[in-house]
Amino acid sequence: MSTATDPDPRAELAELARAVRAHVEWLVASGAAGTPRAERPAAPVEHAAPRVEATAAPVAAPAPPVPRPAPPVVAPAPPVATAKPTPSAPAPLPPVPSLLQEPIANGAEASASKHVALEPAERLRRLDVLAETVRACTRCALHAGRTQTVFARGTGASRLCFVGEGPGADEDAQGFPFVGKAGQLLDRMIEAMGFSRDEVYVCNIVKCRPPNNRKPEPEEMAACMPYLREQLELVAPEVIVALGATALQGLFGTTEGITRLRGRWKLYGGRVPVMPTFHPAFLLRNPPAKREVWEDLQAVLRQMGRQPPKR
Numbered sequence: 001m002s003t004a005t006d007p008d009p010r011a012e013l014a015e016l017a018r019a020v021r022a023h024v025e026w027l028v029a030s031g032a033a034g035t036p037r038a039e040r041p042a043a044p045v046e047h048a049a050p051r052v053e054a055t056a057a058p059v060a061a062p063a064p065p066v067p068r069p070a071p072p073v074v075a076p077a078p079p080v081a082t083a084k085p086t087p088s089a090p091a092p093l094p095p096v097p098s099l100l101q102e103p104i105a106n107g108a109e110a111s112a113s114k115h116v117a118l119e120p121a122e123r124l125r126r127l128d129v130l131a132e133t134v135r136a137c138t139r140c141a142l143h144a145g146r147t148q149t150v151f152a153r154g155t156g157a158s159r160l161c162f163v164g165e166g167p168g169a170d171e172d173a174q175g176f177p178f179v180g181k182a183g184q185l186l187d188r189m190i191e192a193m194g195f196s197r198d199e200v201y202v203c204n205i206v207k208c209r210p211p212n213n214r215k216p217e218p219e220e221m222a223a224c225m226p227y228l229r230e231q232l233e234l235v236a237p238e239v240i241v242a243l244g245a246t247a248l249q250g251l252f253g254t255t256e257g258i259t260r261l262r263g264r265w266k267l268y269g270g271r272v273p274v275m276p277t278f279h280p281a282f283l284l285r286n287p288p289a290k291r292e293v294w295e296d297l298q299a300v301l302r303q304m305g306r307q308p309p310k311r
């Protein structure tokens, strides 16, 4: 139930209608049309990123190396043939013929030494050079036990050469061949032939003393033979006397005994007569054999055009 203080709903509704009418009339009078638009909401404001003070750029860890692609394998170009001949390596020198394999020539015509045109002074100079070479030689095991090398003695002025086996203790100590007791006997033989000691040339198959005075091994002889070969070329003897079986083996490669071969001429290098005879050391143990040696030396003298002295 309404009271006297409650507003009259009809009066209120009438009042509201008048207010609405008055507002519409004002809108028409002011030129406005329609109902006012609702305001569009403002565009959202983009917040600026918080300012970051400039700092040193962080050092980035080095990236792992990217493997480079392998270069393409280029096949070598085929050699271009040109008209110009390619220089070739010098042809190897022909091997020095080993006298150990040299065939024994019998009765062959003597041929000239390869050094035949050399002056005597030049031959001596070359012999000195060869002796120096031998002095430093280590081509075989004998070098280890030597006191010194033993190259030769004498001048060879008589054109007569004696070839022995190798140095003994006395020769190793003094540096000259045939200076011991056997050498003294050889000197008497040389004197008996009518030559002075230094007129003849004396050398050995090997230039270093074998231990315990043993016979040189075949490989030791083979290693040393080029020296003797050059010696004989430079000395160019008219006749060679081979003293003992080892000297014969070195010069000709024969293993026949000296007893069988002594007194029978051979030819060294197809041109130099060689008389095999006993070694003086053998004569010291077998003095009766001196007679046979003297026969051999007389034959040498005849070969050289000399009259053997009467004894």
Ligand code: SF4
Binding pocket: 134, 137, 138, 139, 140, 141, 142, 143, 149, 206, 207, 208, 220, 223, 224
């Ligand atoms: S014996 Fe002859 S090859 Fe052997 S080391 Fe002596 S010099 Fe050289």
